[in-house]
Amino acid sequence: MSETFRVLVSDNISPEGKAILEQAKGIEADVRAKVPADELKAIIQNYHGLIVRSATKITSEVIALAKDLRVVGRAGTGVDNIDVPAASKRGIVVMNTPGGNTLSAAEHTLSMILALARHLPQATASIKAGKWEKDRFLGTEVSDRTLGIIGLGNIGAVVARHAEALGMKVIGYDPYLSPEAAARKKVELVSLDELFARSDFITLHTPLTASTKNLLNASSFAKMKKGVRIINCARGGIIDESALYEAIVMGKVAGAALDVFEKEPPGRNPLLELDQVICTPHLGASTTQAQVKVSVAIAEQVVDYLLYGTARHAVNLPSVSPETLAILHPYLLLAEKIGKFQAQITPGRIQEVHITYSGSVVDVDTAMVGMSLLKGLLDPILEEKVNYVNAPILAKERGIKVVESKSHESEDYTTLLIVQAQSERARNTVAGTLFGKNEPRLVRINEFVTEAIPEGNILFVHNEDKPGVIGNMGSTLASHGINIGQMHLSRDRIGGTAISLVHVDGRVSQEVLQALLKLPHILSVMEIEL
Numbered sequence: 140m141s142e143t144f145r146v147l148v149s150d151n152i153s154p155e156g157k158a159i160l161e162q163a164k165g166i167e168a169d170v171r172a173k174v175p176a177d178e179l180k181a182i183i184q185n186y187h188g189l190i191v192r193s194a195t196k197i198t199s200e201v202i203a204l205a206k207d208l209r210v211v212g213r214a215g216t217g218v219d220n221i222d223v224p225a226a227s228k229r230g231i232v233v234m235n236t237p238g239g240n241t242l243s244a245a246e247h248t249l250s251m252i253l254a255l256a257r258h259l260p261q262a263t264a265s266i267k268a269g270k271w272e273k274d275r276f277l278g279t280e281v282s283d284r285t286l287g288i289i290g291l292g293n294i295g296a297v298v299a300r301h302a303e304a305l306g307m308k309v310i311g312y313d314p315y316l317s318p319e320a321a322a323r324k325k326v327e328l329v330s331l332d333e334l335f336a337r338s339d340f341i342t343l344h345t346p347l348t349a350s351t352k353n354l355l356n357a358s359s360f361a362k363m364k365k366g367v368r369i370i371n372c373a374r375g376g377i378i379d380e381s382a383l384y385e386a387i388v389m390g391k392v393a394g395a396a397l398d399v400f401e402k403e404p405p406g407r408n409p410l411l412e413l414d415q416v417i418c419t420p421h422l423g424a425s426t427t428q429a430q431v432k433v434s435v436a437i438a439e440q441v442v443d444y445l446l447y448g449t450a451r452h453a454v455n456l457p458s459v460s461p462e463t464l465a466i467l468h469p470y471l472l473l474a475e476k477i478g479k480f481q482a483q484i485t486p487g488r489i490q491e492v493h494i495t496y497s498g499s500v501v502d503v504d505t506a507m508v509g510m511s512l513l514k515g516l517l518d519p520i521l522e523e524k525v526n527y528v529n530a531p532i533l534a535k536e537r538g539i540k541v542v543e544s545k546s547h548e549s550e551d552y553t554t555l556l557i558v559q560a561q562s563e564r565a566r567n568t569v570a571g572t573l574f575g576k577n578e579p580r581l582v583r584i585n586e587f588v589t590e591a592i593p594e595g596n597i598l599f600v601h602n603e604d605k606p607g608v609i610g611n612m613g614s615t616l617a618s619h620g621i622n623i624g625q626m627h628l629s630r631d632r633i634g635g636t637a638i639s640l641v642h643v644d645g646r647v648s649q650e651v652l653q654a655l656l657k658l659p660h661i662l663s664v665m666e667i668e669l
Contacts, residue, residue, distance in 0.1 A: 142444040143167050143308055144209075146188035147232075149174040149195045152214050156434025163442045166316070171612065175481070180204055184425070187254070188441045191221070193421070199225035210444045212437040215240060217375075218454055219347075222595075227455045227472075234440050234453050238293065238528065239433035240424035245297035246399060247423045248342055248372045252302075252398035255340075255368050256281050260417045282306030287338030288326065289354070291316050292522040294326045295344035310334055314488050315520045316510060317538030335362040340370065344522050347374035349646075349668050355379060360386040372398040372423045373522060384409050387416065398423050452526055463504070469577035470500055470556075472512040476579050476593035476669055477558050477571045478515025479539075483667050484599060487564035491540040495557040498549030509543060512558060550583070587629040591640040595624070597667040598641040598652075603660040604630045609639070611658045616643065619651045636662070 146160055148170040158170035169186070173194060183189070183205045191211045197211055202225045202334060211221055213235040213330065226233050254260060256276035265272050286302045288295045289314040299309045303325060311326040312334045321328035334341070345351045356379040369392055371378055380401055386392040387410075394415040400408065403421060410416050424433070436452075443449045450456050456464060456471075482489075482585070494512060496505050513530035517537075534541060543648065549555040552572040559568045570583035571593070581591040591597075602608050609628070616623060622644045630637035647666050655664045 144187040145169065145185060145191065146441060146445070147171070147174075147182070147186040148190045149179060150190075150192035151216070152190065152192070152438070153434035154429045155431050156190075156214070156438040159404065159435060159438035159442065163446070165446050166442055169557050171540065176201075183208065188212070188445055190437055190441060192222055193217065195220065197221040202226055202231065202512065205229070205231070210234065210441055212441040214430075214437040215431040217374075220481060223455055232444060232450050232453050233455050234444070234451065236433040236436040237439070237452055237529070239436055240426075240429040241293045241297060241428035243426040244372060245301060246296045246421040246426075247398060247419075247439070248294070248344075248370060249300050249305075251370050251372060251398065251419070252286070252340055252359070252368075254279060254405060254417055255370065255394050255396040261414060268272040275278065277419070280339070283308065284339040285310060287311070287329075287334040287341045287652075288344060289313075289326060289331070289341065290344035290345060290522050291321060291326060292521060295342075296326075298344065299324055299326050307340075310337060315517070315537050317488065317490075320536050320538050322498050331353065332362055335359060336364065338363070338367060340368045342370040343373045343377050345377060346519075346522050347376045349666055350519075351377050353377070353379040353382075355383065357382040357385070360391055363391065365391055366393045368393050369395040370397075371395075375399040375401040375403060380408065380410055384413070387413055406499070414492060454526055456539065465508055467503055469573050469579070470503055470508050470554075472577075473556060473571050473573060473593075474508045474512035475515035477569050477581070478512040478517075479519055479669055480515075480581065480593060480667060481558055481560040481567060481569055482516045482519045484493050484569075485560045485562050485565055485567050487562040488537075489516070489539055489560050489562045491542065491561040492534075493542045493544070493559040493561075495555075495559075496543070496545045497557070498547070498552060498554040500554045500556060501547050503546045505543070505545065505641075508556070509541070512542070512556075513539075518558070526531060553597060555582075557583075581640075584629075585637045586631050587641065589627050589629045589638070591627040592625070592642070593654040593669050594646065595669060596643050596645060597642060598639070598647065599612055599665050599667050600639040600655070602637050602639065603662065604635050604637040605660045608637075608658070608660050612641065612661075613638070615654050615658060616641075616651070617652070619648075621645070621647060 143165055145167045151172045157170050160166055180201055183201055187207050188210045209229050210232045216235055216237055221233055223233050232659050256335055258276040262276045285308045288299055288311040291311045302309050308324050310329050312331045318328050354377050356541045397418045399421055442452050494509055510530050513534050514525050517530055517533050518525040555570060555572050556571040568585055571581050574580050579593055580588060581593050624642040624644055627640040652664050
């Protein structure tokens, strides 16, 4: 007798998606809407599959209770509401539906640009209040105005194409896109400061990462032309909301259109009190067509995985059979961690990646390992979610040359993965291995030998090899209430240069980073998220 898999749908999906689940043999679907958090914890142990949108929060606590859960499907692109690392540790595949809402998100951005330019929400509210204020709502044309797009992934590229059709002059900033790739998108690639200086409208299309957190801040607004208009339909937190408020009040920014906020719902946010601000409740993907596409796609993906073991658009696993995956998984995890580490320590647009496989890793599917490395390299810097299928395509689109070499011999380790990343500004080499059968370690960072565990929040510190450095760092972190989980040290020679990889319990603020940088003998400090 074949096994029956139970799938819980805890958020609304389209009838078309529900029909696929209900008609699949071997699948028992339990379709609900808006399952409360406490109820989800009480019932999740009964299911093999789970389909959500953005409302349901799949926390580590939920995952710990999900003893039979094999797959979580997100009907949409973002997986911010899912604890992916916790799912990965439990062997739970997390899938999304990339591309299903690209057009909807891009069209919403264009709608916000036009509504902001012509004061449409304010004028509507005025008329409904019984007024007729033609002079008050004098707008501006978008034709011949310059649109600056920060982030030229799938959505940013579609926005650029539509904006050009409206007669706008389109410029863009994407440090990971080559000028040739930007030219194919018909976008003039410029520096971030030049984009600030030239743009009449600025729209954001990047993921929220440590490097994009508060990307638009007081310093950014000071560099912009007076009367600029800001649009954010990407992620809350990319804009420093207090700085935006001040820039609008001071007249530097003429208006803002926000579909996302740092806190959602935003509650009593001062920005909502400003007439110059228009907003929507995270509606970028909320069209009938997009919801049908993502609902059908995620239903098919979850069914295929549970019945046949086929993983499509997995954000934490490649598309391979469960048997093959069990062998590959430690190598994939190591490669992805090295890629993420390289993406965060290598400044500027990465132009070339050289991957050297040595030892036992040569005997597995190195193509999958390479895809995993590219996924790790690109995921922190792109708005669209990177998976094992599209990572090579995205790398090629961005002009990243990938060179691979293999050797069955590895002098110091049974298996070794060496990755050299070359950007326009730096070259970094990171090597990793597996301790035991499945414990990833970073064993070399440029000329420094180490045995660092690549996970969690890490402070990557360069310093002069002098007495007191470690003590000063520990005291400074302690004074800010930051606990050190572990620390890995290395130096090139006595009295020379050293590095420290300091694992801390949670994110570190810019204030703390600046305090560390001011300590004696500290050369550089950066936060790495793995």
